[in-house]
Amino acid sequence: MNEQNLNPKLFEGEVEQVPTRDGYGQGVVALGEKNPNVVVLTGDLSESTRANMFQEKFPERFIEVGVAEQNMMGIAAGLALSGKIPFVSSYAVFVPGRCWDQLRVSVCYSKANVKVAGAHAGISVGPDGATHQALEDIAIVRCLPNIIVEVPCDALEAKKTTIAIGEYTGPSYFRFHREKTPVITTQDTSFKIGKAEIFREGENVTVVACGPLVYQSLLAAKELEKEGIKAEVINNHTIKPIDKLTLAASAKKTGAVVTVEEHQINGGLGGAVAEVLAENYPVPMERIGMPDSFGESGQPNELLEKYGMSVKKIKEAVKSVLKRKK
Amino acid sequence: MKIGEPQDHLGHTHIEILEKTANAIRQDIIKMLLEAGSGHSAGPLGMADVFTALYFSVLNHNPKNPKWEDRDRLVLSNGHIAPVLYTTLAHAGYFSREEALGTLRKLNTRLQGHPHVGSLPGIENSGGPLGQGLSQAIGMVLAAHMDSKKYWVYCLLGDGEQDEGQNWEAIMFAGKNKLFNLTAITDRNNIQIDGMTENIMPLEPLREKYESFNWHVLEVDGHNIQEIIDACNEAKAIYEKPVMIIAHTIPGKGVDFMEFDYHWHGKPPKEDEAKMALKEIRTLKGKIISEHE
Ligand SMILES: [Mg+2]
Numbered sequence: 001m002n003e004q005n006l007n008p009k010l011f012e013g014e015v016e017q018v019p020t021r022d023g024y025g026q027g028v029v030a031l032g033e034k035n036p037n038v039v040v041l042t043g044d045l046s047e048s049t050r051a052n053m054f055q056e057k058f059p060e061r062f063i064e065v066g067v068a069e070q071n072m073m074g075i076a077a078g079l080a081l082s083g084k085i086p087f088v089s090s091y092a093v094f095v096p097g098r099c100w101d102q103l104r105v106s107v108c109y110s111k112a113n114v115k116v117a118g119a120h121a122g123i124s125v126g127p128d129g130a131t132h133q134a135l136e137d138i139a140i141v142r143c144l145p146n147i148i149v150e151v152p153c154d155a156l157e158a159k160k161t162t163i164a165i166g167e168y169t170g171p172s173y174f175r176f177h178r179e180k181t182p183v184i185t186t187q188d189t190s191f192k193i194g195k196a197e198i199f200r201e202g203e204n205v206t207v208v209a210c211g212p213l214v215y216q217s218l219l220a221a222k223e224l225e226k227e228g229i230k231a232e233v234i235n236n237h238t239i240k241p242i243d244k245l246t247l248a249a250s251a252k253k254t255g256a257v258v259t260v261e262e263h264q265i266n267g268g269l270g271g272a273v274a275e276v277l278a279e280n281y282p283v284p285m286e287r288i289g290m291p292d293s294f295g296e297s298g299q300p301n302e303l304l305e306k307y308g309m310s311v312k313k314i315k316e317a318v319k320s321v322l323k324r325k326k
Numbered sequence: 327m328k329i330g331e332p333q334d335h336l337g338h339t340h341i342e343i344l345e346k347t348a349n350a351i352r353q354d355i356i357k358m359l360l361e362a363g364s365g366h367s368a369g370p371l372g373m374a375d376v377f378t379a380l381y382f383s384v385l386n387h388n389p390k391n392p393k394w395e396d397r398d399r400l401v402l403s404n405g406h407i408a409p410v411l412y413t414t415l416a417h418a419g420y421f422s423r424e425e426a427l428g429t430l431r432k433l434n435t436r437l438q439g440h441p442h443v444g445s446l447p448g449i450e451n452s453g454g455p456l457g458q459g460l461s462q463a464i465g466m467v468l469a470a471h472m473d474s475k476k477y478w479v480y481c482l483l484g485d486g487e488q489d490e491g492q493n494w495e496a497i498m499f500a501g502k503n504k505l506f507n508l509t510a511i512t513d514r515n516n517i518q519i520d521g522m523t524e525n526i527m528p529l530e531p532l533r534e535k536y537e538s539f540n541w542h543v544l545e546v547d548g549h550n551i552q553e554i555i556d557a558c559n560e561a562k563a564i565y566e567k568p569v570m571i572i573a574h575t576i577p578g579k580g581v582d583f584m585e586f587d588y589h590w591h592g593k594p595p596k597e598d599e600a601k602m603a604l605k606e607i608r609t610l611k612g613k614i615i616s617e618h619e
Pocket residue numbers: 484485486513514515516517518
């Protein structure tokens with residue numbers, strides 16, 4: 001199977017590009033139409049998180065909290081404990097970054113049905129610089145009990161994720177991105193919380209990616225094929241609970257793994273995959289991600305290039321891990 | 327006495343019954359802390375009268391149906407005073423006194439060191455890390471507004487915990503949104519772990535702070551059950567603003583050697599101390615002054 005369930009125009013120059021945050025806005029509106037208990041909160045970031053799409057349709061269920069993320073997370077917990085399904089919308093550097101204790105105690109410990117939407121994740125936020133590039137959010141959330149963590153790869157999947165999270169009962173965190181990124185999937189691409197999807201089959205190496213870098217991973221796999229390397233590409237959108245079966249089976253099949261994410265290499269997808277494989281099926285592995293460093297201002301593509309999250313670096317990592325393969 | 331119905335006219339008998347309940351709650355606090363071997367003494371004893379007034383007169387609740395959707399909510403922000411919440415809930419009939427006195431802080435208990443929602447009937451929020459209660463209470467108020475529910479939300483706060491900035495975010499929000507069905511009660515006992523609040527981080531002028539955030543403020547003697555009930559009723563008549571009741575309390579109230587001593591904030595009595603404390607509490611009658619006396 002070569003990308004048969006994906007966007008047929010995926011590798012054309014003019015592939016459609018949409019920011020994943022648009023998927024969030026569409027998703028909460030769809031949920032709001034179906035369920036009157038869906039509520040959206042924001043901390044002075046209505047438009048840039050796309051929470052405004054919900055605000056326009058359901059002003060009576062939209063809550064503006066001001067620049068006060070700790071209070072926002074607590075209000076969301078109180079709403080959830082009263083039967084509401086609140087979506088907390090802000091930048092991922094602030095939710096969970098600014099209110100981790102509130103997320104831990106008021107939400108996760110209480111199993112409050114709060115949905116945390118972290119926008120502007122990753123280094124591709126670009127010119128705003130290191131302060132606004134969330135590169136630690138996956139690590140600090142996935143260590144908490146009772147919460148699931150999702151990283152959709154494109155706008156369509158972001159919408160599916162938002163809807164699935166709204167229909168799932170329990171604390172949830174998901175991140176999305178500011179910039180337009182390629183639409184990788186179609187309406188028909190299967191999506192299920194907790195199920196990693198094999199987007200391209202291969203037998204020499206497995207590339208496990210999440211978020212918009214799934215696209216770069218697919219590009220790398222396509223180019224590697226010309227060199228005789230068949231890479232399997234897995235869209236691992238659910239970081240927690242992680243799909244151990246799919247990951248271990250692929251590692252067993254290919255014998256080498258590369259992880260790709262817009263997050264610190266420590267504690268994110270790479271860490272989660274390493275944990276699974278070390279316990280279930282250890283194979284040589286390399287991690288692509290932010291190399292334990294803060295970002296800086298720049299254009300998204302320049303930053304991905306400089307900090308080693310480009311197609312070129314993915315290919316290099318694949319070749320490097322193949323050398324270590326027994 | 328009927329639980330769950332607002333009391334407008336209270337006779338002496340009613341207040342006397344409530345005072346006896348508060349006294350029994352104080353005794354149980356001492357007993358449960360002795361059995362647990364750790365926990366907080368001063369705050370729970372100081373809040374026994376407020377808890378009695380709330381659960382035996384003010385709150386519209388049903389211990390036989392803890393999740394009744396129209397119930398009034400009580401959010402405890404300073405979770406470390408859990409012993410007074412647990413003993414009051416047990417006296418109100420949410421679970422047995424035996425469980426309350428025998429299992430606090432022990433392995434597999436439903437009475438966690440700090441309250442955990444979901445573990446025990448009657449608990450509305452998980453709390454302990456300070457400053458998190460008022461925001462959750464606000465969430466419950468907003469849910470009531472969206473569902474056109476008439477329930478009231480009470481939030482109990484410590485004074486020391488108001489060093490936390492989150493409280494002020496929440497106070498600002500509640501004032502802006504005129505959350506009239508929110509009544510917060512501050513346990514103004516002037517102590518926190520490291521010493522007196524005014525030395526650690528001054529809160530005064532506290533009344534003016536709340537007022538400038540557009541809250542209505544009432545002040546009561548936190549050991550006068552009648553005054554506490556009256557203030558809660560008065561709060562229900564304020565339609566334009568959330569209400570903060572500053573309850574002036576004495577930490578460790580009822581036990582001479584604990585009163586006003588911040589060292590008793592975070593430790594339980596030893597066996598001989600518990601004996602002395604229980605003796606004092608049992609002969610307390612007349613020392614806690616109510617208006618009717
Ligand atoms: Mg205090």
